Amino acid sequence: MSLPDATLTHLxxxxxxxxxxxxxxxxxxxxxxxxxxxxYRACDRTLGREVALKVLRxxxxxxxxxxRLEREARILARLEHPGIVPVHEVGTLADGRVYYVMKLVxxxxxxxxxxxxxxxxxxxVLLRVCETVGFAHSHGVVHRDLKPxxxxxxxxxxxxVLDWGxxxxxxxxxxxxxxxxxxxxxxxxxxxxxxxxLGTPGFMAPEQAQGISGQIDGRTDVYALGAILRAITGxxxxxxxxxxxxxxxxxxxxxxxxxxRYGSAAELAADITRFLDAVPVTAYRESLGERAGRIFRxxxxxxxxxxxxxxxRLLFLVLRGL
Amino acid sequence: MTPVADARSFxxxxxxxxxHPAFPTTRRSVVEAIRxxxxxxxxxxxxxxxxxxxxxxxxxxxxxxxxxxADAEDLTQEFFARxxxxxxxxxxxxxxxxxxxxxxxxxxxxxxxxxxxxxxxKRGGGATLVALDFPQVERELASSGENGRDGDAxxxxxxxxxxxxxxxxxxxxxxxxxxxxxxxxxTVFERYDLVPGTDADRPSYRELGExxxxxxxQVTNHLAWARRELRRLVLERLQFxxxxxxxxxxxxxxxxxxxxx
Numbered sequence: 006m007s008l009p010d011a012t013l014t015h016l017x018x019x020x021x022x023x024x025x026x027x028x029x030x031x032x033x034x035x036x037x038x039x040x041x042x043x044x045y046r047a048c049d050r051t052l053g054r055e056v057a058l059k060v061l062r063x064x065x066x067x068x069x070x071x072x073r074l075e076r077e078a079r080i081l082a083r084l085e086h087p088g089i090v091p092v093h094e095v096g097t098l099a100d101g102r103v104y105y106v107m108k109l110v111x112x113x114x115x116x117x118x119x120x121x122x123x124x125x126x127x128x129x130v131l132l133r134v135c136e137t138v139g140f141a142h143s144h145g146v147v148h149r150d151l152k153p154x155x156x157x158x159x160x161x162x163x164x165x166v167l168d169w170g171x172x173x174x175x176x177x178x179x180x181x182x183x184x185x186x187x188x189x190x191x192x193x194x195x196x197x198x199x200x201x202x203l204g205t206p207g208f209m210a211p212e213q214a215q216g217i218s219g220q221i222d223g224r225t226d227v228y229a230l231g232a233i234l235r236a237i238t239g240x241x242x243x244x245x246x247x248x249x250x251x252x253x254x255x256x257x258x259x260x261x262x263x264x265x266r267y268g269s270a271a272e273l274a275a276d277i278t279r280f281l282d283a284v285p286v287t288a289y290r291e292s293l294g295e296r297a298g299r300i301f302r303x304x305x306x307x308x309x310x311x312x313x314x315x316x317x318r319l320l321f322l323v324l325r326g327l
Numbered sequence: 328m329t330p331v332a333d334a335r336s337f338x339x340x341x342x343x344x345x346x347h348p349a350f351p352t353t354r355r356s357v358v359e360a361i362r363x364x365x366x367x368x369x370x371x372x373x374x375x376x377x378x379x380x381x382x383x384x385x386x387x388x389x390x391x392x393x394x395x396x397a398d399a400e401d402l403t404q405e406f407f408a409r410x411x412x413x414x415x416x417x418x419x420x421x422x423x424x425x426x427x428x429x430x431x432x433x434x435x436x437x438x439x440x441x442x443x444x445x446x447x448x449k450r451g452g453g454a455t456l457v458a459l460d461f462p463q464v465e466r467e468l469a470s471s472g473e474n475g476r477d478g479d480a481x482x483x484x485x486x487x488x489x490x491x492x493x494x495x496x497x498x499x500x501x502x503x504x505x506x507x508x509x510x511x512x513x514t515v516f517e518r519y520d521l522v523p524g525t526d527a528d529r530p531s532y533r534e535l536g537e538x539x540x541x542x543x544x545q546v547t548n549h550l551a552w553a554r555r556e557l558r559r560l561v562l563e564r565l566q567f568x569x570x571x572x573x574x575x576x577x578x579x580x581x582x583x584x585x586x587x588x
Contacts, residue, residue: 028544
């Protein structure tokens with residue numbers, strides 16, 4: 006006896022949905038998937054809230070993938086920051102696949118957000134990303150896969166950096182909790198062998214694309230941030246001419262030589278802030294005319310008011326003299 | 328030939344017949360197994376192949392080649408018989424296509440050759456080595472509105488291939504639970520997940536619990552167990568039926584990923 010179509014469809018659906026141990030979580034439909042895992046919407050019956058469940062994909066075989074997903078959960082759990090999704094639980098399904106439960110984030114990806122927003126709004130979002138990435142760097146974690154689709158802009162203005170699956174950790178993340186503090190960084194230790202290339206073309210720094218593991222540090226993420234900056238504020242996204250200082254900022258971040266880039270995400274953020282505040286950025290030496298134009302734009306209202314006042318005053322004097 | 332109800336009786340003595348042909352659970356593909364020097368190992372692999380592929384092969388002959396049921400039955404038998412004797416499936420190259428794509432290509436080539444040699448299309452001209460439930464597939468063709476003339480032949484092949492995988496895995500699960508304390512688990516699974524029809528036709532967990540004398544939480548536990556086991560059985564079989572890890576991953580993604588279901 007073979008299975009009818011309706012039964013077959015039902016089985017494929019329910020067998021595709023993971024079953025967690027216990028009855029705390031009710032797993033619902035898949036809401037997204039990446040290279041390693043599928044993300045499902047789930048209901049936490051104990052706390053009566055919706056959560057997201059990331060499970061290693063059935064077709065991603067091998068111990069490495071499981072270790073990587075578990076690592077991602079541990080990294081996320083340790084990097085407590087408003088820009089990083091909090092993890093509630095990590096474990097292994099009965100079929101051996103690793104999973105973790107995290108906060109369900111509602112919003113849109115950065116590239117979608119950028120399409121419907123002004124340049125200044127997009128830049129403010131990127132500043133938040135820089136803060137989060139800088140925080141991770143201070144804890145010895147390099148993301149290595151920053152791109153617009155890995156950045157979520159929430160409905161209430163929250164900005165979250167997602168998908169830390171291929172992050173490089175300097176040293177090991179302590180999991181026992183005995184230290185109760187920051188992850189311990191041990192120079193020389195790494196999770197990725199030299200020559201292994203992970204990342205996304207177009208956002209990968211040259212040293213990452215070439216698999217030179219020893220050269221990867223925070224500036225590798227700075228390169229990706231520069232690529233994101235170009236992608237979301239450039240003419241293809243925002244239209245119109247791009248201000249030269251802004252172009253200079255992303256050019257500096259995208260320097261092929263790490264030494265030519267901003268030294269940190271914070272330095273990049275500082276230059277973006279200067280641009281937003283209409284003060285000179287470190288990446289660009291402006292001409293006298295450009296400086297005058299920038300100052301005029303910055304103090305446009307005050308200058309117009311003063312000029313108007315002077316013009317009226319002059320007219321008054323002229324009329325009095327007649 | 329006279330069709331029989333048990334689709335899994337191919338070339339096996341009745342007293343040793345298992346729910347479906349056994350296959351190794353280690354990472355050894357069907358392609359390796361059909362090249363094995365040991366005739367028993369080769370035939371075991373071939374049995375698995377027939378068990379999963381006879382439905383898509385028959386449906387493909389009806390659908391793509393527009394054969395009448397009797398001719399499609401004959402050629403299904405002959406295709407498997409020739410693949411065993413001529414060994415054309417052994418020439419599969421994993422670098423070029425998925426194994427099931429290769430099987431379909433072999434089938435098309437086989438039918439084209441047979442058509443050139445018209446006498447082979449005479450009824451009864453082919454070997455009758457396999458006892459398969461062709462009327463069941465005909466009923467499914469009719470009930471799903473696919474009468475052998477409409478729709479996409481490739482999609483039909485794939486759907487029947489998947490049906491073969493799941494049908495055998497469910498038979499395995501049923502056999503593993505029969506006459507054991509786990510039989511109640513399969514009963515719950517059968518009464519909930521194997522119910523024909525839509526979700527509206529399924530009982531609630533509470534209703535099912537009352538029917539089988541279990542609390543609703545136990546019903547969900549049994550269901551979870553059965554689904555987990557079934558998934559494992561499907562993936563094990565899929566692993567055997569694919570030649571490489573990459574092919575296995577791609578097929579598993581198609582089966583359980585976020586595809587177009």
